[in-house]
Amino acid sequence: MPDIYHFLQQLVNGLTIGSTYALIAIGYTMVxxxxxxxxxxxxxxxxxxxxxxxxxIAGLTMMGLDxxxxxxxxxxxxxxxxxxxxxxxxxxVAYRPLRGSNRLIPLISAIGMSIxxxxxxxxxxxxxxxxxxxxxxxxFVFGESTMNGVxxxxxxxxxxxxxxxxxxxLTVFISRSRLGRACRACAEDIKMANLLGINxxxxxxxxxxIGATLAAVAxxxxxxxxxxxxxxLGFLAGIKAFTAAVLGGIGSIPGAMLGGLVLGVAEAxxxxxxxxxxxxxxxxxxxxxxxxxxxxxILGRPEVxxx
Amino acid sequence: MTSSIKAKQLKTAFFSALLVLAxxxxxxxxxxxxxxxxxxxxxxxxxxxxTIFACAIGMFFxxxxxxxxxxxxxxxxxxxGVPSSATNFLTLPSTQRWFVxxxxxxxxxxxxxxxxxxxxxxxxxxxxxxxxxxxxxVVGLAGLLDLGYVGFYAVGAYSYALLSHYxxxxxxxxxxIAGLMAALFGFLLGFPVLRLRGDYLAxxxxxxxxxxxxxxxxxxxxxGGPNGISNIDxxxxxxxxxxRKAAEGLQTFHEYFGIAYNxxxxxxxxxxxxxxxxxxALFVINRLLRMPIGRAWEALRExxxxxxxxxxxPTVIKxxxxxxxxxxxxxxxxxxxxxxxxxxxxxxxFLESATILAIVVLGGLGSQLGVILAAIVMILLPxxxxxxxxYRMLLFGALMVFMMIWRPQGFLxxxxxxxxxxx
Numbered sequence: 001m002p003d004i005y006h007f008l009q010q011l012v013n014g015l016t017i018g019s020t021y022a023l024i025a026i027g028y029t030m031v032x033x034x035x036x037x038x039x040x041x042x043x044x045x046x047x048x049x050x051x052x053x054x055x056x057i058a059g060l061t062m063m064g065l066d067x068x069x070x071x072x073x074x075x076x077x078x079x080x081x082x083x084x085x086x087x088x089x090x091x092x093v094a095y096r097p098l099r100g101s102n103r104l105i106p107l108i109s110a111i112g113m114s115i116x117x118x119x120x121x122x123x124x125x126x127x128x129x130x131x132x133x134x135x136x137x138x139x140f141v142f143g144e145s146t147m148n149g150v151x152x153x154x155x156x157x158x159x160x161x162x163x164x165x166x167x168x169x170l171t172v173f174i175s176r177s178r179l180g181r182a183c184r185a186c187a188e189d190i191k192m193a194n195l196l197g198i199n200x201x202x203x204x205x206x207x208x209x210i211g212a213t214l215a216a217v218a219x220x221x222x223x224x225x226x227x228x229x230x231x232x233l234g235f236l237a238g239i240k241a242f243t244a245a246v247l248g249g250i251g252s253i254p255g256a257m258l259g260g261l262v263l264g265v266a267e268a269x270x271x272x273x274x275x276x277x278x279x280x281x282x283x284x285x286x287x288x289x290x291x292x293x294x295x296x297x298i299l300g301r302p303e304v305x306x307x
Numbered sequence: 308m309t310s311s312i313k314a315k316q317l318k319t320a321f322f323s324a325l326l327v328l329a330x331x332x333x334x335x336x337x338x339x340x341x342x343x344x345x346x347x348x349x350x351x352x353x354x355x356x357x358t359i360f361a362c363a364i365g366m367f368f369x370x371x372x373x374x375x376x377x378x379x380x381x382x383x384x385x386x387x388g389v390p391s392s393a394t395n396f397l398t399l400p401s402t403q404r405w406f407v408x409x410x411x412x413x414x415x416x417x418x419x420x421x422x423x424x425x426x427x428x429x430x431x432x433x434x435x436x437x438x439x440x441x442x443x444x445v446v447g448l449a450g451l452l453d454l455g456y457v458g459f460y461a462v463g464a465y466s467y468a469l470l471s472h473y474x475x476x477x478x479x480x481x482x483x484i485a486g487l488m489a490a491l492f493g494f495l496l497g498f499p500v501l502r503l504r505g506d507y508l509a510x511x512x513x514x515x516x517x518x519x520x521x522x523x524x525x526x527x528x529x530x531g532g533p534n535g536i537s538n539i540d541x542x543x544x545x546x547x548x549x550x551r552k553a554a555e556g557l558q559t560f561h562e563y564f565g566i567a568y569n570x571x572x573x574x575x576x577x578x579x580x581x582x583x584x585x586x587x588a589l590f591v592i593n594r595l596l597r598m599p600i601g602r603a604w605e606a607l608r609e610x611x612x613x614x615x616x617x618x619x620x621p622t623v624i625k626x627x628x629x630x631x632x633x634x635x636x637x638x639x640x641x642x643x644x645x646x647x648x649x650x651x652x653x654x655x656x657f658l659e660s661a662t663i664l665a666i667v668v669l670g671g672l673g674s675q676l677g678v679i680l681a682a683i684v685m686i687l688l689p690x691x692x693x694x695x696x697x698y699r700m701l702l703f704g705a706l707m708v709f710m711m712i713w714r715p716q717g718f719l720x721x722x723x724x725x726x727x728x729x730x
Binding site for chain 2: 032036037038048051052054055058059061062078081082085086088089093094097098101102103104105106107108109111112113114115116117118119120121122123124125128130131132235239242243246250277278280281283284285287288291292295
């Protein structure tokens with residue numbers, strides 16, 4: 001049954017990419033849920049994360065280290081630290097002074113920040129594509145052969161496992177811990193949370209750091225999966241992830257996870273049907289369709305405008 | 308000062324310095340180099356490393372002595388700023404109208420004395436003025452954030468290029484068609500999306516801009532793909548061509564008037580056409596602003612709920628602004644195609660949208676004089692700073708953030724017509 005195999009293969013590929021979109025999308029959705037702005041520079045944090053991951057991997061390989069677990073742990077740790085630093089600094093420099101102004105203003109500041117970061121990396125690291133070899137070659141084959149069966153590479157397995165762990169961890173953090181409760185309180189009503197003694201400035205900063213951390217994880221995973229990076233990749237990853245967040249219902253964390261997966265699968269099948277170059281067109285058309293028929297997204301709550 | 312405050316400051320200062328290091332060192336201090344087929348990591352040059360280090364140290368001391376420095380700064384007598392009456396005068400609509408008029412007179416006269424290169428750059432500035440004025444309707448007046456404005460610009464440019472390429476239509480016939488095409492796209496896109504909240508609009512329009520570019524690049528049979536369309540005809544003056552040799556059935560400008568051929572005539576003519584388009588745009592927008600529809604745009608921007616309560620239909624009002632803005636982008640696009648003679652999908656990237664948005668925002672949302680001045684600054688500065696061209700976009704991004712923090716109302720905002728009750 002080759003057709004079934006083909007279908008399953010596309011599904012697996014779609015879910016793999018989709019789960020990383022979901023990771024980036026959570027950063028958008030959490031920030032939007034609390035301060036109601038689109039953090040346009042989030043995609044650039046992801047891009048910077050992938051550069052850090054490549055720096056670590058290339059640096060450690062150069063030093064003659066070839067133990068895979070050490071490289072992986074070092075890459076995740078370094079990327080998370082640097083990306084969080086960026087997430088925090090962006091909030092401090094570009095958004096905090098603008099809190100409480102007209103909605104357009106932080107968004108424009110965010111676009112400026114995004115252009116700034118993209119060009120910072122472009123100037124420091126030049127615009128050439130940088131590539132690393134696949135660190136985890138090999139794959140599982142289900143079915144008769146690679147041509148006639150479903151192929152799941154070890155890398156894809158790693159992506160599934162890591163994203164699942166991270167999302168499970170985040171869910172526990174948000175639902176069980178004190179800080180998580182404070183985050184939810186801020187998303188519900190930031191003024192009230194402030195009155196009840198929650199340091200909302202710290203919670204907002206924390207949201208940016210969490211978002212950056214998840215983007216960093218996605219950056220390491222996708223960087224290793226694709227093996228190629230350049231300073232422009234943040235833009236597309238950013239709008240894709242935002243699309244995923246809107247698909248799932250912006251402001252809702254499970255929604256972002258679901259939206260990412262749906263987007264990834266839709267893109268995989270869309271690329272299969274219309275050709276690879278129309279992958280992005282499929283993603284954006286999906287966004288317009290969802291907004292048309294279900295503006296609050298799949299899991300979003302309808303928002304009541306208060307006067 | 309108690310020791311606990313001191314300790315807290317020390318902690319903050321240390322943390323800030325570490326933050327600077329974490330942000331700057333990995334990206335600026337380390338470099339990924341391609342050596343053969345492998346990637347290697349090298350340190351950046353010593354001055355860069357020392358600068359990063361110095362910044363971290365500077366941050367440490369600044370955070371440590373911030374409150375003291377703040378007090379010292381407050382003690383310094385302030386330089387008197389621009390008096391508020393002057394700002395008031397400059398932002399009055401009537402003053403700005405005179406300024407615009409003066410600018411137009413200057414713009415009409417100087418190309419006959421300017422150099423060829425200068426006139427060429429001025430034409431480019433006028434294209435951006437036109438785009439800025441169009442986007443100003445959408446963003447500045449109606450308060451809808453459109454991040455895919457370049458999509459309509461592309462529609463206009465390709466409308467003319469394709470009609471001219473396949474059917475041999477002239478510029479003056481295609482100009483209205485291009486505007487209508489762009490307006491149609493704006494209408495079709497705006498119809499479903501404008502019922503939603505503003506943030507969604509931003510992202511959908513961004514996606515739309517990208518879709519247009521991807522389609523233009525991939526529909527190779529129709530649009531020429533990445534190579535674009537070349538040899539697009541220049542505009543003519545009542546059928547008079549400005550080329551050295553006229554095409555069949557056409558007469559050239561220099562032959563008709565019996566003067567020697569000079570390529571500067573063409574440059575000046577293009578400039579004047581651009582100026583004409585800008586003037587038409589200015590006139591139309593100024594008239595519209597005084598009509599109920601223009602008032603409705605601004606009212607909607609200020610308070611959508613109040614507008615609904617007064618019985619206005621927000622979707623129709625938004626749609627009119629969106630469509631009209633797209634229409635002006637279409638005009639600008641067809642002129643751009645005519646001036647360049649060659650268009651490719653890469654002329655219409657998100658960066659263009661961001662530049663136009665920056666012009667509108669830096670100029671002051673809603674202010675036409677502001678848009679004109681900002682377009683001049685934004686296009687002229689990079690031309691003057693050729694040496695810094697690689698840092699151009701970096702500065703541009705930083706400027707956008709800085710402007711939003713320091714002066715979110717823009718260089719020259721326009722006052723709303725209002726009455727004050729004198730007590």
